[in-house]
Amino acid sequence: MRIVLTPMHGSAEPLEVCRHQFGVASLDAALGGGLMRGRIHEIYAAESDDLASAAGFALGMAKGMNDPQGTVLWLRMQRAARLGGVVQANGCAELGGAPGQMLVGVVPDVMALLRAAVDALRCAALGAVVVEGWGAMRELDLTASRRLALAAEKSGVPLLLLRYDAVPVPSAAQTRWQVTSAPSLALPGNAPGIPTFDVTLLRQRSGPCGLSWRLEWDRDRRLFRETTLSGAVVSFPADRTTADTGGKDRQAA
Template sequence: MHERERIGREGIGRLGNGGDSLAALRRRVEEIQHAGAPAAGAAWGRLALGAPLDGALGGGLALGALHEVFACDKGNGAAALGFALALAAGTGRPVVWVRQDLAALEGGDLYGPGCAAFGLDPARLILVQGADAADTLAAAEEALHHAVLGLVVVEPWGMPSRLDLTATRRLALRAERSGVPALLLRSAAEPVPSAAATRWLASAAPSGAAGAPAFCLGPPAFALELARNRAGPTGRWIVEWNAHARRFAPAPRRPAAAPPAHRPAASQGPARADGPAPVVVGAFERRAG
């Protein structure tokens, strides 16, 4: 007790000695605070998702940051899963996918031939099964230490109380340190405050293959909403997944019932010259904001 008091007094004395040391301390605190800003995450580079989305993201999804994707409603778990698969396929590097057991029970196991068809090489996938949310988060944090990974997908089930702002901040900090992006995949949850750099809402979009007969299915199609973006505008897109290029492409215009023209929030960022402009925006139902 006595010892601690002495150290405390000395510490205070040192701080109070001069204004310059206090200023240095302030600077240090500022540095620490700024380390969490998206600007630092951007230093790791970006993961290109495809022309329509990259405009709003400033060239792609920031590496070394936490992102999250929610299913728009209960029936759209597969769409959220597909978005995670797309990110995993896009990195082209080993991916650790941490799933809580319940997620596999409710949403199905990841299936090798299906992943391969989607463009994600199953040989580069390490599947980790967490018995509960605590295990899942701990395993994800461990995986985020390893800079060789291209992505860590964290898939807890439901709304575990453990997954609070602090837990997401921990994931974000780990991601920032190693430069590995983390994706929080929440197919059965409502959005809650988190430390994620971007928040996506995914739902399925009807097949819109322009030339194909009306009864044919097209490539995987998504209605994506970038509901939150710390570093830029938000937006909505209807996109198709190109498994060969491992990129999203704007969905071709459907022959019937063209959606009303709508100015996307992303239009302030210039569209890439080589890709098609991100103009096709469909109205779709969404429950949670």
């Protein structure tokens, strides 16, 4: 599949002030006012069971950073369809997407994926680019990451790098997130609740990290909002909590 994109000049507004607000005060404050456009933002699924949640969180971020009619380009490899299934129109609609506002590009391998991502980021007409990566992706080294970062900075188009079955490594990303599935609050009539995610800001350049939130996605306002679940709260032993948290923090450093 060949994707042809026409480069355009980016916004004259300085990239430093082009930020998207999540809608959660503490999260936006931690990010210095919101999520920066024209940057790489990595999103890691915590476990294999969290693949769908990580994808939903990435799509929510992409739609939130877009104008209502903006287009999201989702790039993936052929093996992704075998491992993670096919992106469904109904699922995109439930997250606030609309027909014609999302393009899916399928490429044969990692090198083709990285080349397509660089080409896509040079097109300022796109609202966001999502790159779906599986496994270690050794081709995505620090040099390749910097090449992607430069393309994103020049056009102002954000790149959301979605990682499955992978361990964080040094990169040129502005932020790094970990996403875990979370139970949602039931709607009236015990109907299924809206998408809910436990997210941790593992790392960001020149800002605080190691912070966590439980977020739910408001598709109508295209914003995340913080939520808590009612009911009993189970407290874990202090030594277990410290060990678990410390291990994750050291791994993400």
